[in-house]
Amino acid sequence: MTREKRTRDKRQKELPKPSARQPRLTLRRNAKMARSAHAYVRGNTAKFYEWLDGIDGHALPEGPAIWICGDCHTGNLGPVADAQGRVEIQIRDLDQTVIGNPAHDLIRLGLSLATAARGSDLPGVTTLRMMEALADGYERAFDEVAGDADIRAEKPEAVRVVMKEAVRRSWRHLAEERIDDLEPTIPLGARFWPLAQRERREIAALFEKGSLARLATELRGAGDDADVEVLDAAYWVKGCSSLGRLRYAVLLDIDGAALDGDDLCLIDIKEAAQAAAPRYPGARMPRDNAARVVEGARHLSPSLGERMRAARLGERPVVLRELLPQDMKLTIEQLTRDEAMKAARFLALVVGHAHARQMDRAERRAWLGELRRNRSKTLDAPGWLWTSIVELVSSHEAGYLEHCRRYALESETKKA
Template sequence: MSSQKKSRRREKRTNALPKPAERAELLTGQRRLKMARSPHAYVRGNTAQFYEWIVEANGDSLPHGPAIWICGDCHTGNLGPIANQDGEVEVHIRDLDQTVIGNPAHDLIRLGLSLATAARGSSLSGLTTVHMLEALAAGYESAFRPKQRKAKSPDRPEPVHLAMKMAVRRSWQHLAEERIEDLEPTIPLGKRFWPLTRDERKAIDGLFRDDVIASLPTGLRGRNDTGKVEVLDAAYWVKGCSSLGRLRYAVLLDVDGGVIEGDDLCLMDIKEGVKAAAPRYENASMPRDNAERVVEGARHLSPFLGERMRAARMLDRAVVIRELLPQDLKLEVDELDREEARKVAFYLAAVVGKAHARQMDAPTRRGWLAELRRGRSKTIDAPLWLWTSVVQLVSSHEAGYLEHCRRYATGVN
């Protein structure tokens, strides 16, 4: 197809898409619809209410864990394979919007709630959920053992194994077909990508004229680190659930400015950094800028991701910029069977435990491990506060989910 015909097609599609002034209402509607699709989706998109309910249910009864960077929104969808700049791939925490210096117990409870909700959605028995939370506690605690007593890394359960196998085989072509549905150096406007305003396009062009931001795509192994970075195309990105309604952009870059080839193209994600709903420790010293906070938290919790992120200002808002690599994948554990449920719980908790443990010195790790093992009952081999919190939160979220569906069905905001 000629470039002239492509241009006319793009213009026609653009005219049929929402105007920037219409975004907020449409995105709010999409977010509410996504959260109505399943209890698990409701849990994933409802961080603020999670913390409201956890305070109501537990007050000060939770242990006061060490002051470290936590994910703040540690559900299963926020873990998955992540590549670093040298092409190595590991399972890390992959979304740090809510990261703060806070109580590590909150991450453990959030992950437990997510897994328990997935188990209910998979029609697994309550007994399986008990065993999952015991495995969750064991996996998390395994990261805090003294070095001489540490066991080898746990075998990857099937959902994690499949995600890793897929991640290491992926290339730019896979990313392009999945994210932008085409190998041509344009972003196709439509359901997922909406047109920009003139000010947005100007601001994006300006961002990538900054050497600090331009160093992100040129820093990957095998790329020309002195190559010119050119913005080929950009669009507003209708993506995520909790992020719907914030600034979110997809930007297609050419790194060397020469002949356009797959290896020289990269897809950048620009995402607004907003105030975290996760509670921070009062005396914690963190960056006041929300984008800088997210990047700093990523460097502590997910080094592979943190080294590939930058904080900036765009249109008077804080934004986080990172390149999307083909190996970056979200784990899909919405459905579990009884055999793999405990393995998934152990493995993911170990990933979170390692992210926490690397921030602690040896005495702090020993103290936190002792706290985790304190106060167990004869009925469950896990901290009683973890079990009680998850049970109460499952109940609260189930009621909240049904009420959300009723309000959505009747058109009540």
């Protein structure tokens, strides 16, 4: 036995058993959220809506009843490929999607950008200008006269870099990141944990259903009668707000060609929980949470929605998505003043297009008119947007510091 194999075996023995996952996941989530105020905002969707609901002194406009992301922070946008391999920046996480108020997405994105600016030690005036750029980019998606070519040409550097990398990525890049090069397996370690036998049986049973097996075969042009075999699966320790829910990585072989590498398929299975984002009263949505997520994705991010399926694993609703090499996370941590403006304007345009495609012309005009009302001489953005951002940044800063205090006490107690 080689030293490398002994080290790997020892590391795998230290991984938690399925029955002992939750405490480890809770610790990891707390640690991730304590890294920065920006990370805390990303991991605290429920608190966002609690704080937003409790804000007094101003009222939010009620936009058209459309599918919204519900958790529209910067980490939930990024390159997404469609079935033909075309890549665009779109919303890439729809766990919280509901038919609701589009203003909520705009505020959530603004809060995320504002905390990123504070983490980059940018002055408050820059945050003010970012919110103006945010409003400008979002409004252009609804303005038939303004167009958006100039904004698309001003992509922030973080977007340019990730787009270039996404376009040139192939299956080999995905395989090198996720699976063992020598064998078609998912390597257990910090990111992937072992499964219980029951979980393996339930996952294998999923892909015996033709409708779910076709999720893997359709993108490869394989026929409906192509064989789909589960080669390996593991619990996936991924995300922040989703830590603690069911999450699996599944490696499939299409038509027995695993040794060629061309017909391997990596599937992400994610539990769909109740959305924290409020829906409009009377809005008709699928009652099943997995079906809700897939339906929202098809409206907001068509490239992603066509590659997703709703199912049930045991008694829980789950969403299945094939991972493509081009699907990447957009990370915006350190910003210069110029990059902050570009990021706010460009990402708001992306969200604006996701909203606008669901509205007819009359709804777009009415919503644009509402967005442009009540501007002041000192702020070229909706007053309700700025007031919400100011109060939410303050609330999140206090919540973040309190989280760090509790997390530090938990860590010291466990060490003792």
